[in-house]
Amino acid sequence: MVLLSRTTTILAQNTLSTPKLFTMKTMIERSSASGGKMGVQYKSPSSGRSFKKFSFPSSSKRIVFKQHNQQHQPQSSFQKTPLPLRLKLQPRAMSPTLRSTTKRVREDANPIAEEPPTKVQKVSEAQGLKGDNVPGTPLSGKDKKVYGKRTKAEFTTVFDLRRRRRIANAVRPTRKGMPASAQQGMRNLTGVLCYRNALLQSLLHQPQLRAWLMTQHQPQHCIQDEEKGAPACVACKLRTLVQAYWSGNKLSVHQALVDINQTFKENKWQNGMGGQQDPEDQLTWMVNKFSEQLPASHYIIFEAMTRFVLDSSTTCKSCGYVSSTVGDIEGTLAIDIKPRIPGGGDLGAYVQQYLTYKVCGYKCDHCKDATTDKQRSRKLAHSPDIVTIQLKRFNWAGQKDSHPVPINTLLNLNANRTSNNKSNSGYELSAVVLHQGSLNGGHYISMAKGADGQWLEFDDNHVSRVSGGEMAALTDKGKAGGFTPYLCFYQRVRK
Numbered sequence: 001m002v003l004l005s006r007t008t009t010i011l012a013q014n015t016l017s018t019p020k021l022f023t024m025k026t027m028i029e030r031s032s033a034s035g036g037k038m039g040v041q042y043k044s045p046s047s048g049r050s051f052k053k054f055s056f057p058s059s060s061k062r063i064v065f066k067q068h069n070q071q072h073q074p075q076s077s078f079q080k081t082p083l084p085l086r087l088k089l090q091p092r093a094m095s096p097t098l099r100s101t102t103k104r105v106r107e108d109a110n111p112i113a114e115e116p117p118t119k120v121q122k123v124s125e126a127q128g129l130k131g132d133n134v135p136g137t138p139l140s141g142k143d144k145k146v147y148g149k150r151t152k153a154e155f156t157t158v159f160d161l162r163r164r165r166r167i168a169n170a171v172r173p174t175r176k177g178m179p180a181s182a183q184q185g186m187r188n189l190t191g192v193l194c195y196r197n198a199l200l201q202s203l204l205h206q207p208q209l210r211a212w213l214m215t216q217h218q219p220q221h222c223i224q225d226e227e228k229g230a231p232a233c234v235a236c237k238l239r240t241l242v243q244a245y246w247s248g249n250k251l252s253v254h255q256a257l258v259d260i261n262q263t264f265k266e267n268k269w270q271n272g273m274g275g276q277q278d279p280e281d282q283l284t285w286m287v288n289k290f291s292e293q294l295p296a297s298h299y300i301i302f303e304a305m306t307r308f309v310l311d312s313s314t315t316c317k318s319c320g321y322v323s324s325t326v327g328d329i330e331g332t333l334a335i336d337i338k339p340r341i342p343g344g345g346d347l348g349a350y351v352q353q354y355l356t357y358k359v360c361g362y363k364c365d366h367c368k369d370a371t372t373d374k375q376r377s378r379k380l381a382h383s384p385d386i387v388t389i390q391l392k393r394f395n396w397a398g399q400k401d402s403h404p405v406p407i408n409t410l411l412n413l414n415a416n417r418t419s420n421n422k423s424n425s426g427y428e429l430s431a432v433v434l435h436q437g438s439l440n441g442g443h444y445i446s447m448a449k450g451a452d453g454q455w456l457e458f459d460d461n462h463v464s465r466v467s468g469g470e471m472a473a474l475t476d477k478g479k480a481g482g483f484t485p486y487l488c489f490y491q492r493v494r495k
């Protein structure tokens with residue numbers, strides 16, 4: 001440890017916005033564990049009160065003030081920070097309280113070594129949480145009554161998860177306003193847009209996504225300013241398509257598709273180049289655009305509706321040490337279809353394989369053993385309402401694995417929930433994107449369920465009814481015609 005100390009007098013701006021003369025004592029501490037945190041201690045010559053200011057070199061430019069004298073509570077700097085208008089997509093940064101940690105780190109946590117506040121705390125302010133979820137804060141006597149045996153960090157995790165459930169529940173998935181008579185094909189504008197049409201058809205058939213676009217992201221609440229030269233808002237264009245599609249007007253659907261194509265180009269999708277693309281890449285790109293362009297209050301609802309929060313624990317078979325990670329945010333579950341499940345596993349079995357698997361060649365934090373396998377298990381701390389599952393069929397060289405995987409119409413993930421997660425995690429299939437051929441020379445179509453319960457197949461302009469036999473081929477044999485399922489969309493069954 002290196003410790004530098006010097007005393008100097010500076011004119012500083014204190015937290016109450018009055019310039020005052022402070023005596024500054026600088027301490028620079030470097031510890032290998034923390035990656036080097038810098039602490040500056042301030043002392044007021046008049047009152048004798050001292051403040052400690054931490055800055056965090058890598059992940060955050062923001063500063064936490066912590067007063068040593070507890071008689072008077074200073075206003076913390078992040079409470080004063082104005083609410084951000086936008087959030088960049090940072091899968092982990094959305095929830096600093098759901099941070100990655102091992103049990104040992106949590107037990108040894110130094111109460112003064114506060115986590116850098118990150119963006120979600122600013123979002124939390126919008127929910128009126130103020131500084132409640134600063135992790136690592138020592139508990140007061142009153143807090144102990146409230147939190148019981150749980151640490152404050154654990155409590156705020158529970159709190160964050162409840163908030164996710166609440167805001168997702170507020171958007172009701174209803175097929176009202178989605179009449180079967182409006183379902184229609186979509187023209188392939190450039191000849192290579194089947195991947196996008198297949199994806200859009202699947203998204204258009206998600207009642208909750210439609211409800212979110214129509215009721216939450218209304219044009220008057222959009223902050224993407226086209227007049228100032230910003231590219232058009234991706235969510236707004238999707239909203240226009242949703243509106244046109246379910247009105248049943250072919251002409252306005254065509255216009256909305258032309259607009260979407262233009263907007264995606266403006267927003268630099270594949271740098272304006274043509275060519276066949278992957279619908280999952282397109283979906284990820286769209287979600288990234290939502291996170292960049294939407295007001296934070298709109299994006300967090302979308303996130304709660306469509307993103308998992310997963311806790312995982314890895315058990316060392318050699319010493320029994322359990323290393324855990326909480327709060328991983330995951331959108332599409334990208335499922336490996338290798339190793340094959342003996343006897344021909346269905347999608348549900350591959351999802352289970354994904355959530356519980358052996359980790360090889362990983363060094364144990366505790367006994368340093370890297371030879372034995374470790375069992376990893378992932379649990380659903382938050383179950384989104386719309387689940388997207390991708391079957392990983394393409395390898396790095398673009399070669400396709402056409403192995404048929406039967407698709408479950410009902411997917412039950414209730415056994416995979418954490419003990420705190422009480423929301424029903426049974427899912428119902430609502431749409432599938434299927435693929436035929438090779439990565440570059442292939443074709444995508446989709447199948448989706450309408451308000452009347454009838455499944456339709458959408459092959460660009462062409463729409464046909466899916467017969468019972470075709471549906472059975474998909475759910476029992478894992479292929480339909482020459483097509484293999486690639487992306488599956490599920491809707492949570494509410495009870």
Ligand SMILES: [Zn+2]
Pocket residue numbers: 217219222223224233234235236
């Ligand atoms: Zn918008």
Ligand SMILES: [Zn+2]
Pocket residue numbers: 316317318319320321364365366367368369
């Ligand atoms: Zn071990």
